[in-house]
Amino acid sequence: MKYVDEYRSEKTARGLAAAIRSELRAPWVIMEVCGGQTHSIVRYGVDELLPPGVELVHGPGCPVCVTPLETIDRAHAIARRPEVTFCSYGDMLRVPGSRGDLLSAKAAGADVRVVYSPLDALELATRLPERQVVFFAIGFETTAPANAAAIEEAQRRGVENFSALVSHVLVPPAISAILEAADNRVQAFLGPGHVCTVMGTLEYEAIAARFAVPIVVTGFEPVDLLEGLLMTVRMLQAGRNGVEIQYRRAVQREGNPRARELCARVFELCDRKWRGIGQLPQSGLTLAREYRDFDAAHRFEVAHIETQEPADCIAGRVLRGLAKPTDCAAFGKRCTPQSPLGATMVSSEGACAAYYEHRLLPLTQTRSEAEVLR
Amino acid sequence: MSSDDDGAWCPIPGRQYDRVVxxxxxxxxxxxxxxxxxxxxxxxxxxxxxxxxxxxxxxxxxxxxxxxxxxxxxxxxxxxxxxxxxxxxxxxxxxxxxxxxxxxxxxxxxxxxxxxxxxxxxxxxxxxxxxxxxxxxxxxxxxxxxxxxxxxxxxxxxxxxxxxPEGRTLSVSAAEEGNAVLVSGTLGDHGVAVLARREGLEFETTLESDCAPLASLVDALLERAPSTRALRDPTRGGLASSLVEIAAASRVSIAIDEAQLPLRPEVRAACELFGLDVLHIANEGKLVAIVPESEADAALAAMHAHPLGRNAARIGKVAAERAGQVTLRTSIGAVRVVTQLSGEQLPRIC
CATH class of the missing domain: 3.30.1330.10 (PurM-like, N-terminal domain)
Incomplete structure (x- = not known):
């Protein structure tokens, strides 16, 4: 398949890995920010090709993983209302709230639908005028423009039975928070290719300058990731900070101005709590005042949300690059994709699920041990 | 449609209902x-x-x-x-x-x-x-x-x-080290063809389900490769489930090669678009065969000669170490584990 196969070529991948190996002069800790990158690294075994001196740690860029529990509980409460048809991206359905997930709400009678686009949810609202159609608008800057477009379109067409539960998060504040932490280990970043396709790289230039780190905006195919890593290692070893773009076929320094304008019209900045990380100032998007009529959080009052996180889930440390999924005592035992304790075990972009689904067990393990782990 | 105006298809006169009551x-x-x-x-x-x-x-x-x-x-x-x-x-x-x-x-x-x-x-x-x-x-x-x-x-x-018939002893627990792993044709056709018609995800494709009875293909295969160890039809859960079941029951490992998987371009494209793993997608007219190496070429030739096996391919082999595991050599030459689908395949957000 054109535009795919050349980025999954074994020959090119091995060539890039060999270049990293021969140029490496010191050990480095590099974080890939985006969950799509984590998924690809584990799915293709990119890290297996790397020399031991390059340690990849997995970042907070899995949107369902960082959606705060309060928001998920609020979503579940709204979804359970009899007048509501609740629309969500597929991988949100299994994310555990304090009491079950959307699939169990659906099994108990809630009208929960998987959609691929917020515009599909809007269409559904026009087809079901007697229902309140609520779209769960989560994600980073990548999904924000499409969600903004749907909300603007709903207002333009006066689709009054449509609303969105908005919980967008922004990448730059999360990177800053990781770098500000006293226990930070990350020395450089593979920047989020799709987020920068929308937003451009200016915000990342500011971070690179402020914290004196290299950031290489990188794509999602194995060859992209290896090339991004090679560029990162070269910057680290040359002591060069700043932003370089590996993902040139999609990313321009100024981003996509129309998408940014659309987001700026429909959303405004807000403080946002990140699951596993905590409250980060000005790290989220919420609906701007003119669009409040379409805010599901305003339309549907939800009384008293009391959240409960499992005590033994280390997802927060995994999301900040401080622990690997396999460092968790519950990993693969009490916490599996069938019964996840934390969101990182749900989405295939979550580091825990990616490890569980695709990581090889050590060769020495016998089958019975393997069964215990799996 | 009423019964009166449909002479060719429904000639029964005076049928009272045109719907099930x-x-x-x-x-x-x-x-x-x-x-x-x-x-x-x-x-x-x-x-x-x-x-x-x-x-x-x-x-x-x-x-x-x-x-x-x-x-x-x-x-x-x-x-x-x-x-x-x-x-x-x-x-x-x-x-x-x-x-x-x-x-x-x-x-x-x-x-x-x-x-x-x-x-x-x-x-x-x-x-x-x-x-x-x-x-x-x-x-x-x-x-x-x-x-x-x-x-x-x-x-x-x-x-x-x-x-x-006498002498046939196929079993999911009979795979042995060194056996070849074959599939009878392109993977994922049924699952993607049905997905393409689901409300909310309709997309234009000429792809058809592979749904077909495989008895004659099995006969052709077993005639040329009578020592075949195990057969499975990888329906729900896809090829991954079939291989994991064989590896677990036979206490062996199975190593497959991503580059050898026969896939139609439309299926690949749909998997890319929706973030699905073709190994988890249902087939309804395909089989996976575990065949001794000595009969593997004959088995492939037998399938290639059958209308339902034209795209048959050798995709991997059975090994002894890592018993119970299925591994995949990825397109970049690394190795990852293949697991059974947990619950339902849920499309990723972006």
């Missing part, structure tokens, strides 16, 4: 009418026509294979097949991959009030032609009707009996 499952005259107009018109075998409470079958020589399966596909009609073809092929294939010659089927229908009788007739006609293709006879059946909203058009349950 609750009375069609009531056991009275309407049930009788449905049986004679729809089911007996398609299935003319002597055993069914006797309308006894049980089909009494002739004595069968050999070990019996016996299986049952429930079919609940949505939509009922999809490119390349329908629930009727699926219900016959699915049970025939479960018998065939056990090495059995499929002989008899029963079918139980749970119909939703309001289903168009012409749709039911299409389903039944499709079952008839698929049964004929597979050389099986439908000998028993039952129909129930549930209120509108309590089912999804039609559910079909088929049960099958076959006879395993």
């Amino acid at each position: 609750l009375g069609h499952g009531g056991g009275g005259l309407l049930s009788d009418e449905l049986l004679r107009d729809v089911f007996l018109r398609a299935f003319r075998g002597d055993t069914l026509a006797k309308l006894e409470d049980s089909a009494v079958l002739p004595r069968l020589a050999g070990r019996l294979a016996f299986t049952t399966d429930a079919f609940v596909v949505h939509p009922l009609f999809f490119p390349g097949g329908d629930i009727g073809r699926l219900a016959v092929a699915g049970t025939v294939n479960d018998l065939a991959v056990a090495g059995a010659k499929p002989l008899y089927l029963s079918a139980a229908f749970i119909l939703e009030e309001g289903l168009l009788l012409t749709d039911l007739e299409r389903i039944v006609e499709s079952m008839r032609s698929t049964a004929q293709e597979a050389g099986v006879e439908l000998v028993a059946g039952d129909t129930k009707v549930v209120e509108r909203g309590k089912a999804d058009g039609a559910f079909v349950v088929t049960t099958g009996i076959g006879v395993v």
Whole structure:
């Protein structure tokens, strides 16, 4: 398949890995920010090709993983209302709230639908005028423009039975928070290719300058990731900070101005709590005042949300690059994709699920041990 | 559609309803009418026509294979097949991959009030032609009707009996170190063809389901590769489930090569677009064969010569270490583990 196969070529991948190996002069800790990158690294075994001196740690860029529990509980409460048809991206359905997930709400009678686009949810609202159609608008800057477009379109067409539960998060504040932490280990970043396709790289230039780190905006195919890593290692070893773009076929320094304008019209900045990380100032998007009529959080009052996180889930440390999924005592035992304790075990972009689904067990393990782990 | 204006397809005069009504499952005259107009018109075998409470079958020589399966596909009609073809092929294939010659089927229908009788007739006609293709006879059946909203058009349950010829000992636990792993053709066609017709995700494709009865392909394969160890039809859960089951039951590992997987470009594209893993997508007309290396080429040649096996490919081999695990050599030459799908495949957000 054109535009795919050349980025999954074994020959090119091995060539890039060999270049990293021969140029490496010191050990480095590099974080890939985006969950799509984590998924690809584990799915293709990119890290297996790397020399031991390059340690990849997995970042907070899995949107369902960082959606705060309060928001998920609020979503579940709204979804359970009899007048509501609740629309969500597929991988949100299994994310555990304090009491079950959307699939169990659906099994108990809630009208929960998987959609691929917020515009599909809007269409559904026009087809079901007697229902309140609520779209769960989560994600980073990548999904924000499409969600903004749907909300603007709903207002333009006066689709009054449509609303969105908005919980967008922004990448730059999360990177800053990781770098500000006293226990930070990350020395450089593979920047989020799709987020920068929308937003451009200016915000990342500011971070690179402020914290004196290299950031290489990188794509999602194995060859992209290896090339991004090679560029990162070269910057680290040359002591060069700043932003370089590996993902040139999609990313321009100024981003996509129309998408940014659309987001700026429909959303405004807000403080946002990140699951596993905590409250980060000005790290989220919420609906701007003119669009409040379409805010599901305003339309549907939800009384008293009391959240409960499992005590033994280390997802927060995994999301900040401080622990690997396999460092968790519950990993693969009490916490599996069938019964996840934390969101990182749900989405295939979550580091825990990616490890569980695709990581090889050590060769020495016998089958019975393997069964215990799996 | 009314019954009066449809002479060719539905010549029964004076049919009272053009849709299934609750009375069609009531056991009275309407049930009788449905049986004679729809089911007996398609299935003319002597055993069914006797309308006894049980089909009494002739004595069968050999070990019996016996299986049952429930079919609940949505939509009922999809490119390349329908629930009727699926219900016959699915049970025939479960018998065939056990090495059995499929002989008899029963079918139980749970119909939703309001289903168009012409749709039911299409389903039944499709079952008839698929049964004929597979050389099986439908000998028993039952129909129930549930209120509108309590089912999804039609559910079909088929049960099958076959006879395993002397000397065939296929088993999911018989894979051995060094065996070759073959598949009979392109993966994921059924799952993606059905997905493409689901509400909310319709996309334009000419892709058709691979739904087909595999008994004759199995015969051709076993004739040329009689020492074949195990066969599976990778339906729900896809190839990953079949291989994990074989690896676990045989206490071996299976290593497959991503570059060798036969995939149609449309299936690859759909998987890219929706973030799906083709190894988890259902097939309804494919088998995976574990064959001793000495017969692997013969097995492949036998499949290539059969209309249902033209795209057969060798995709990997069986090894001893890492017992119970299935691994995949990725396109960049690294190795990852292949696991069974947990629950349902849920498309990723972006």
